[in-house]
Amino acid sequence: xxxxxxxxxxxxxxxxxxxxxxxxxxxxxxxxxxxxxxxxxxxxxxxxxxxxxxxxxxxxxxxxxxxxxxxxxxxxxxxxxxxxxxxxxxxxxxxxxxxxxxxxxxxxxxxxxxxxxxxxxxxxxxxxxxxxxxxxxxxxxxxxxxxxxxxxxxxxxxxxxxxxxxxxxxxxxxxxxxxxxxxxxxxxxxxxxxxxxxxxxxxxxxxxxxxxxxxxxxxxxxxxxxxxxxxxxxxxxxxxxxxxxxxxxxxxxxxxxxxxxxxxxxxxxxxxxxxxxxxxxxxxxxxxxxxxxxxxxxxxxxxxxxxxxxxxxxxxxxxxxxxxxxxxxxxxxxxxxxxxxxxxxxxxxxxxxxxxxxxxxxxxxxxxxxxxxxxxxxxxxxxxxxxxxxxxxxxxxx
Numbered sequence: 001x002x003x004x005x006x007x008x009x010x011x012x013x014x015x016x017x018x019x020x021x022x023x024x025x026x027x028x029x030x031x032x033x034x035x036x037x038x039x040x041x042x043x044x045x046x047x048x049x050x051x052x053x054x055x056x057x058x059x060x061x062x063x064x065x066x067x068x069x070x071x072x073x074x075x076x077x078x079x080x081x082x083x084x085x086x087x088x089x090x091x092x093x094x095x096x097x098x099x100x101x102x103x104x105x106x107x108x109x110x111x112x113x114x115x116x117x118x119x120x121x122x123x124x125x126x127x128x129x130x131x132x133x134x135x136x137x138x139x140x141x142x143x144x145x146x147x148x149x150x151x152x153x154x155x156x157x158x159x160x161x162x163x164x165x166x167x168x169x170x171x172x173x174x175x176x177x178x179x180x181x182x183x184x185x186x187x188x189x190x191x192x193x194x195x196x197x198x199x200x201x202x203x204x205x206x207x208x209x210x211x212x213x214x215x216x217x218x219x220x221x222x223x224x225x226x227x228x229x230x231x232x233x234x235x236x237x238x239x240x241x242x243x244x245x246x247x248x249x250x251x252x253x254x255x256x257x258x259x260x261x262x263x264x265x266x267x268x269x270x271x272x273x274x275x276x277x278x279x280x281x282x283x284x285x286x287x288x289x290x291x292x293x294x295x296x297x298x299x300x301x302x303x304x305x306x307x308x309x310x311x312x313x314x315x316x317x318x319x320x321x322x323x324x325x326x327x328x329x330x331x332x333x334x335x336x337x338x339x340x341x342x343x344x345x346x347x348x349x350x351x352x353x354x355x356x357x358x359x360x361x362x363x364x365x366x367x368x369x370x371x372x373x374x375x376x377x378x379x380x381x382x383x384x385x386x387x388x389x390x391x392x393x394x395x396x397x398x
């Protein structure tokens with residue numbers, strides 16, 4: 001199991017896991033190159049979730065995370081924290097990360113495909129294929145200056161996905177926990193070395209595996225920010241060529257058409273203050289019974305459909321972030337690591353309502369969404385967006 005923290009004091013592997021000891025050795029050897037030599041100021045401690053005092057009509061609710069989890073140690077955690085409750089297994093024809101029926105159940109026996117997608121202002125103008133993703137992660141990168149996306153594809157075929165960009169540290173943790181395959185266009189020397197030599201999942205790197213951009217990837221135009229695209233077929237062909245195709249199994253999420261009754265109130269508009277002018281807003285469309293997306297103050301369009309991006313579930317996941325010493329570009333921008341294993345606070349938005357609770361995840365299990373009394377919070381069948389934020393970020397909704 002790979003540790004999710006990325007600092008000199010906390011880079012470690014679970015003492016219970018012996019599956020990939022080489023990762024531990026490698027990380028220790030690379031700490032002088034990859035990790036913080038001098039940590040920046042620590043983020044303020046997270047505050048407790050406020051009590052539900054009724055607010056005046058129209059006043060937004062400010063979401064603050066639960067108290068921070070204790071630092072990781074080698075002492076085994078109690079069962080309630082170590083082994084999260086599991087959702088009821090889904091039928092073989094129900095997609096684990098949409099809760100919807102698929103015509104071809106064989107798709108669900110293949111590892112989910114993760115694609116790194118550019119999300120700066122230029123990248124957003126060329127987004128393709130996000131409508132076909134089962135699940136989309138958005139997270140902060142590059143010295144806390146912007147966000148990037150990683151989209152998960154399993155239950156649907158996507159002919160055009162992009163624009164594809166380079167891998168970042170969070171891609172290791174998320175692909176590992178879902179036991180997926182990662183497709184990106186390069187990465188820093190340190191990240192690329194880990195992905196090509198030490199992780200336990202397949203990594204398709206355009207710069208190494210398809211330098212002509214014509215075998216598995218495709219190139220449209222000349223702008224490096226928007227030109228690279230890929231398809232689910234391209235990734236699957238590469239898996240067969242390199243002999244890394246396999247039968248897949250991982251826990252899925254829990255779904256219900258009927259919302260749970262323990263919601264925390266109405267949520268028809270959600271504001272997420274990402275840095276660099278990349279703030280996100282989701283607005284509930286009651287007619288569609290979905291949330292529509294805006295970013296940077298603009299309607300967010302998927303060019304594959306020509307329509308505004310919509311989703312069924314918006315999941316705000318609070319996780320610790322650390323600035324590393326990994327250099328991500330020629331300007332010397334430092335990489336950001338995010339703790340996606342362990343546990344933390346969340347807000348789930350569906351059907352115009354909000355649910356509060358604690359997520360738990362590890363290298364063999366995607367997040368579990370636990371509400372009051374350890375009850376699993378069911379998602380609405382359909383697509384979900386996981387908005388990863390810092391514990392000190394202020395999320396508002398009303």
